[in-house]
Amino acid sequence: MESVDVLIVTALPEEFAAAKEVATATGPDGPGVRRWQEHAGDERAPYVAGEYVTAAGRSFTVALARPPRMGGRTTAPMVTTLTDRLRPTCLAMCGVCAGNPAETAHGDVVVAEAVYEYDEGLQTEDGFLGDHRQYPQDTRWVRRAQELDPATLPSHGPATGAEAGTWFLERLHLGQNPRTHIARRRYFPTGTWHTRLEPLAADGLIAFDNDSAGWTLTDKGTQEIRRRLADDVDGPKTLPLAVVTGPIASGSAVVTESGIWDRLKAMGVRRVAALEMEAATVVTVAHERAVPHWLVAKGVMDRADRHKDDRYRLFAARASAEVLFRLLEELVPVRPAPLPGKLKLQVVRQLTFDWLDLADVVGVPPHARARFPHGDEPRGLWEWLESRDRLGELPDALTAIGRADLAELIRTGGVA
Secondary structure (H helix, E strand, C coil): CCCCCEEEECCCHHHHHHHHHHHECCCCCCCEECCCEEECCCCCCCEEEEEEECCCCCEEEEEEECCCCCCHHHHHHHHHHHHHHHCCCEEEEEEEEEECCCCCCCCCEEEEEEEEECCCEEEECCEEEECCCCEECCHHHHHHHHHCCHHHCCCECCCCHHHHHHHHHHHHHCCCCHHHCCCHHHHCCCCCHHHHHHHHHHCCCEEEECCCCEEEECHHHHHHHHHHHHHCCCCCCCECCCEEEEEEEECCCCCCCCCHHHHHHHCCCCCCCEEECCHHHHHHHHHHCCCCEEEEEEEEEECCCCCCCCCCHHHHHHHHHHHHHHHHHHHCCCCCCCCCHHHHHHHHCCCCCCHHHHHHHHCCCHHHHCCCCCCCHHHHHHHHHHHCCCHHHHHHHHHHCCCHHHHHHHHCCCCC
């Protein structure tokens, strides 16, 4: 496969498996990939690829890959190699992250409206001074993520009374206030607060504290929630998850420090939604290689604090893949029909002295220009634009460099 519409990167084997499972069609007529092809190629960057058919009958080609271990250092060379080889229209990533407790709940999926490397900056004796370079998402793609209804996802499910009870006990056990928790209405819809708490009080698991005017765990309740959490070895299958859009911060280390969110806020990004290790690397490659689009969706598995565990890992990996593919189904541009080969020849043969000006206008980076075949640079420029579905920009770009004759040639389909 010489090129793909979407290159999807994951950081962990579980994330790769979840993304592949979500993207695989469950029947001959269902949406998804019906047949995956293994591509060993350069063994440093293997991948699987296939054609993803949507429920509406659209299709796009997709490649899925992962580095041998998580982190930006191992992700960067693999993503760069595959981006140069496969020339995707969209570079994407799904997987797990830590979620800001002020913005997210366990199982929520964060879609990045911007990404940045939070530990990039200057370390001084007085502390750390961030020097962040943020990459913003296309506002049209952000809006579509905001409009996505999570109730349409297989991983979404309304909380039962029993599940709401466990959620309430766990919040108290972790020292959190269920009344002000961001997910409270998902577990206690309007009118259910008292009815769902009554069984817990009747069983002696919670008691009302008049001094604090709030519910507290009893000794029996503490033993009960500890037992429930210890027995929950498989994690949830469904959750009343939300899709959250916000900045994602990437760093080079796994964090188990509850104060991290205040530190990120103090560095200048007030409402960071998630923290992870690779998204900034992936989006930087997209920017440097002039990939037209990027998309990052990460599922919240923990809060980057001392209560970090793997109970939500598989759920978060699966839910993030569901959100990613749901958005890709709607947002991946349809590749236009290729222009006739005869027209290509007519144009490239007349760009001998103007191709550099054209490359400046359409924004071809220097490293890409250096790879154009010596003596045949106009053809290399054409194919660079073609691989990125940007040939539609040629008429205006040619007019801008004073080659209105070639712009008209393209507009008329090559009629001399």
